[in-house]
Amino acid sequence: MDVQFAWQVEMEPQTEVEDRVKLLNQRMARYIPPRETWTPADEALFKPTDLFSVPVDEAQVMQLKAIKYAFTRQYTLSDFYRKYCDKRGVTPDDIKSYDDLEKVPLIPDLTFKQHPSGEDFAHWIANVYTGDLPTVVIDTLTDPTFDDIVNAFNEAGLAVTLSSGTSGRHTVMPRDMRTYLTGQYASGKFVVCMHDILLVDHSLVLTPNPAESNLWVAKALAFLPDFWNDVIQGLDFRISADLASEVMTNEAKQRSASLSSELRGRITVENAIKWLERYDKATDTISLFSFPFLILGIMDALEREGKRFDFGERGTIVTGGGWKISEDKRISTADFRKRVEEMLGIPETHCLDVYAMVEMNGGCYACPEGHYLHLPYPWFKPLVLDRNLMPAGYGEWGRFAFLDPLAGSYPGFIMSGDEVRMLEHCPICDRLGPVLEPSVQRAPSEEMRGCAEEVRRVFEQDFKGGNR
Amino acid sequence: MTQVSEIAQKEVMPALNQENMSILLPKMLLKNPFMLKRMRRMDPDEERYVAPPRSYELPEYRKGMKYSTANEPYLRQTRWCNHREPEVVALAHELGAYELSDREYAEAAYWWMKTNMWYEMSGFDGPGGTLRRGSGACLHFNNTYIALCRCAGIKARFKGYTMRFRPIEREVFADVDAEMASVWDAAGGEIPEAETEVCIDGTWVTAYLPQTALLTAATGWPIAEFGESSLGMYFEALPGSIERYESISFGSGMAMKLLSKIAPATLERLNVRMSRIQKVGRQELDDAGGIQEYNRIAKRKQELLSPDEILDQATLKHYDKIIIKKSQ
Numbered sequence: 001m002d003v004q005f006a007w008q009v010e011m012e013p014q015t016e017v018e019d020r021v022k023l024l025n026q027r028m029a030r031y032i033p034p035r036e037t038w039t040p041a042d043e044a045l046f047k048p049t050d051l052f053s054v055p056v057d058e059a060q061v062m063q064l065k066a067i068k069y070a071f072t073r074q075y076t077l078s079d080f081y082r083k084y085c086d087k088r089g090v091t092p093d094d095i096k097s098y099d100d101l102e103k104v105p106l107i108p109d110l111t112f113k114q115h116p117s118g119e120d121f122a123h124w125i126a127n128v129y130t131g132d133l134p135t136v137v138i139d140t141l142t143d144p145t146f147d148d149i150v151n152a153f154n155e156a157g158l159a160v161t162l163s164s165g166t167s168g169r170h171t172v173m174p175r176d177m178r179t180y181l182t183g184q185y186a187s188g189k190f191v192v193c194m195h196d197i198l199l200v201d202h203s204l205v206l207t208p209n210p211a212e213s214n215l216w217v218a219k220a221l222a223f224l225p226d227f228w229n230d231v232i233q234g235l236d237f238r239i240s241a242d243l244a245s246e247v248m249t250n251e252a253k254q255r256s257a258s259l260s261s262e263l264r265g266r267i268t269v270e271n272a273i274k275w276l277e278r279y280d281k282a283t284d285t286i287s288l289f290s291f292p293f294l295i296l297g298i299m300d301a302l303e304r305e306g307k308r309f310d311f312g313e314r315g316t317i318v319t320g321g322g323w324k325i326s327e328d329k330r331i332s333t334a335d336f337r338k339r340v341e342e343m344l345g346i347p348e349t350h351c352l353d354v355y356a357m358v359e360m361n362g363g364c365y366a367c368p369e370g371h372y373l374h375l376p377y378p379w380f381k382p383l384v385l386d387r388n389l390m391p392a393g394y395g396e397w398g399r400f401a402f403l404d405p406l407a408g409s410y411p412g413f414i415m416s417g418d419e420v421r422m423l424e425h426c427p428i429c430d431r432l433g434p435v436l437e438p439s440v441q442r443a444p445s446e447e448m449r450g451c452a453e454e455v456r457r458v459f460e461q462d463f464k465g466g467n468r
Numbered sequence: 469m470t471q472v473s474e475i476a477q478k479e480v481m482p483a484l485n486q487e488n489m490s491i492l493l494p495k496m497l498l499k500n501p502f503m504l505k506r507m508r509r510m511d512p513d514e515e516r517y518v519a520p521p522r523s524y525e526l527p528e529y530r531k532g533m534k535y536s537t538a539n540e541p542y543l544r545q546t547r548w549c550n551h552r553e554p555e556v557v558a559l560a561h562e563l564g565a566y567e568l569s570d571r572e573y574a575e576a577a578y579w580w581m582k583t584n585m586w587y588e589m590s591g592f593d594g595p596g597g598t599l600r601r602g603s604g605a606c607l608h609f610n611n612t613y614i615a616l617c618r619c620a621g622i623k624a625r626f627k628g629y630t631m632r633f634r635p636i637e638r639e640v641f642a643d644v645d646a647e648m649a650s651v652w653d654a655a656g657g658e659i660p661e662a663e664t665e666v667c668i669d670g671t672w673v674t675a676y677l678p679q680t681a682l683l684t685a686a687t688g689w690p691i692a693e694f695g696e697s698s699l700g701m702y703f704e705a706l707p708g709s710i711e712r713y714e715s716i717s718f719g720s721g722m723a724m725k726l727l728s729k730i731a732p733a734t735l736e737r738l739n740v741r742m743s744r745i746q747k748v749g750r751q752e753l754d755d756a757g758g759i760q761e762y763n764r765i766a767k768r769k770q771e772l773l774s775p776d777e778i779l780d781q782a783t784l785k786h787y788d789k790i791i792i793k794k795s796q
Binding site: 079080084107108111114116119120122123124126127128133134135136137138139140141142143144387388389 | 755756765768769778779780784785786787789790791792793794
């Protein structure tokens, strides 16, 4: 299928989006694999200049090509996935048309939590991993810990990342470097096609430091220093797998916060306020990238100190990771944006939210006009499953699932534990492709998770009750 | 898959880790008296448990109602399982004892227990007490069902096994407070579980009572139907742990009684949690349009969602490229 679509013709940038993508490609050049090695999924990501101008019917042709290629690869190279497909009676030969994509066997996200401990965990990662495994040397004084094993894989050239739920059991995803870099480029390109934030002068990133943590929320944002000009990493401390697990179970709740944890929280907020003050009187543009609970913590501190800012359109807030702000409280995205406007003077159209998960490469970004979550439809097939786990129509609530062909090193055909409602197109803006309503929820009986929740619990004692 | 060699026959329920826990708990309390305070007293800002009213009217007992007087194993009265208690006899008759076939009656009694009982941790008592209250825990439900069957002249026994908590069960049961979690952990994370078996036309048929329909529905799992075992459906028995017995052991019953005396606050916290879970289960059943439809959906989900079906850890391939060194 070598159809050349109009948007594939390379030309000099004509529009603002084209300008931005050109600059992005310069900044993130090392994330783009050599052209001669592009898979159909790579083509769907790298070829179109503006991802939101790809006509839906053409995108479906690209999706089919990309997903069929990815499904064939996984079926051929992944023992466990092939056995699963055989049990379900589906082979790559069954995928002939776009509608056939719904036959691709989906893996429940819980599968990636069911790993054994100790040395068996290392072999579990190797079993889940698709591709040529490098030699992995785990060198420890005692029995290897969870972090020892993950670090050994990462030192061998993989990007094994994790995410937790309230059970404290990590979801573990093994990525090869290509999948890892491509996923980050996908995030960058998607946001650039959506928002004009690439030329922001200064950025404060309050998410875990990718050099200090194997959490997905840390590693997935490792591209930000390449993406933006001047990036300050505000959470510069180590979050081990054990700490992430501890805070997601009740173990940490029974203890009072340690002094270092309290100080850490206070210093993070104080530094963020100093950073905001530095640019308050300037004309430079700024962006603050963090979790809703942490930005609320900063705004609470500002309120206690009687301070407010008026950044206006010079400022941008980017959030992700979920909207739980305390053990029993969530904040609506609309209320959050109102508070940002009130305390920081940043308009609602400059509050951007990202919906992503450790199993996905790239993410879904909210449009500034309506805050609906746009899906990367040129390569990514979203599904909403009804109670029978059968595909539901647009407008129906159901379990979110997706076919992500950018996942080269694991089968990216995932059934999540989130409940969503998908619309055929955004009711507010004119970008093409389907969207999710912003109010994503956990499915009944599914544990609470989200990367913001992991980090919120690290800081739990510091922000509760506004006691500082 | 259960091996014949794993099955032993006993007359009395082996007192597994529950007795270990009943020994462990006082030991741990002696080492840490503060633990006792937490397990006995609710904090002022903690949510209190309010037991819901019983969901049914108890039928009236009338003199002369028939009940089994056989004195043979699995039919006779055993410790804490008196099938001649008036509440048991009256209910057995309402459910069709001596009118329906054994299978029809055992199945009717099964669904009555499954849908009318409220899961609540309390001290242990016999079937009459459980029926008067309308609530109990796994031990109560198994015991009451066995009494209902024996009352109708149907042989009934316990089938116990030991299993290991998965993270989700640990979170629900053990993480209720730090004290409870520490006792569970000290006991090694293994717990005894039991289902019942009733003898119908010479064949032992399984009936899994410990989870009420509401409780199971909250987990998204299928509700075990009459004849279905919890093994393979919800849990895996530790090898060699499956045993059949006629009666609850003294130790197990006393352990439950003791726990309610020593740790009322811990049990109340657990009941608050279980109450929330059962309300979720009720919503799930209502949304699905009843147990039958719920089960149809849940069984399909279980078929699709079972992680072990997808990636069986028992058959993991070992890779030579993974080198584990233990430096000195």
